Amino acid sequence: MYKGSGVVQHIQRTRLEQVDTLLVVGSGKGGVGKSTVSVNLAVALAQQGLRVGLLDGDAYGPSIPMMLGVRKRAASKGSEAVLPLAERKELPREKKLQPLVRYGVKIMSVGFFIGEEQAVAPMPDVLGMLIRQLLYSVDWGDLDYLLIDLPPGTSEPQATLCREIHLDGAILVTTPQDIARIDTAKALAMFQQSSVPVLGIMQNMDGFLCPHCGGHVDIFPQSQEVRSVLDVLPVLGRIPLDPAAVVSGDKGHPVIISLPDSPVAQAFVLAGQQLASLIQQQHHQISSSQNPAAVSEDALEGKTEHDREG
Numbered sequence: 001m002y003k004g005s006g007v008v009q010h011i012q013r014t015r016l017e018q019v020d021t022l023l024v025v026g027s028g029k030g031g032v033g034k035s036t037v038s039v040n041l042a043v044a045l046a047q048q049g050l051r052v053g054l055l056d057g058d059a060y061g062p063s064i065p066m067m068l069g070v071r072k073r074a075a076s077k078g079s080e081a082v083l084p085l086a087e088r089k090e091l092p093r094e095k096k097l098q099p100l101v102r103y104g105v106k107i108m109s110v111g112f113f114i115g116e117e118q119a120v121a122p123m124p125d126v127l128g129m130l131i132r133q134l135l136y137s138v139d140w141g142d143l144d145y146l147l148i149d150l151p152p153g154t155s156e157p158q159a160t161l162c163r164e165i166h167l168d169g170a171i172l173v174t175t176p177q178d179i180a181r182i183d184t185a186k187a188l189a190m191f192q193q194s195s196v197p198v199l200g201i202m203q204n205m206d207g208f209l210c211p212h213c214g215g216h217v218d219i220f221p222q223s224q225e226v227r228s229v230l231d232v233l234p235v236l237g238r239i240p241l242d243p244a245a246v247v248s249g250d251k252g253h254p255v256i257i258s259l260p261d262s263p264v265a266q267a268f269v270l271a272g273q274q275l276a277s278l279i280q281q282q283h284h285q286i287s288s289s290q291n292p293a294a295v296s297e298d299a300l301e302g303k304t305e306h307d308r309e310g
């Protein structure tokens, strides 16, 4: 059910059959490190042995191909890079586009279709259709997680995706300063209005670790009042500011790969673990609510969650 302009519309949200958990990574503001977070988080999940896909849906700055060192030419090879935008149904497998695989993650980018260097991005509503179509036109195979890196903001393609696709959760990326957190709160409100569960925030550029003394330096001022706006959300990760993250991203090797022992890489590993366990809990709650008999049987036998998992 989508509520917009005072009119309640009943819209069927479709679920991607082969994708266990479909997540969007969003931010209210540009440049807060959303793509950096998406890439490193996707690799962190893949390193846990999970099957992961990453769709770069940011037509205004599709940076994921560069951050993962994949090229447009290879993506289009052997397949027609023409998407029937009006189609909503799945293509037969032989007609689907093959994602590129890098560091164990299956990757597709809107940048492959609009041109990464193109100055003019497509019309916002076309962008929603393009992402929706890519979800169906790419041969993702069975995935545990598919992450969509959204452009910043709260209009399109967010509205189309929230309205038409069943999203299992949203991750919000922010930086500590007030201006970013205020915009992130707008993104939070948008997802809440669309009944998309917001799993938590990734606080990026969260202080600077001095390479000389190892001390933590808070760089951005923030007010208590604004801080409280997002305090309702769990923090999935706090990623320090580290110039190595820029160098690694620019060279196509995410920091989690190029400097796995660095504090910034370790923070991504931890965030990936947090996210995976949160999703596991969510699945468990859903299956419990769908099958209350199994839960009450466990309760009668005095089984704990730990017993059931073990």
Ligand SMILES: Nc1ncnc2c1ncn2[C@@H]1O[C@H](COP(=O)(O)OP(=O)(O)OP(=O)(O)O)[C@@H](O)[C@H]1O
Pocket (backbone or CB within 6 Å): 027, 029, 030, 031, 032, 033, 034, 035, 036, 037, 058, 061, 063, 151, 152, 204, 205, 206, 239, 240, 241, 242, 243, 244, 245, 246, 247, 249, 250, 264
């Ligand atoms: N923790 C970090 N430490 C240092 N630099 C970072 C960190 N996170 C991101 N960056 C750098 O900040 C710049 C912007 O990051 P990124 O492209 O991921 O942001 P974005 O939110 O996706 O931007 P856009 O809104 O343009 O899509 C990049 O140069 C990136 O390498």
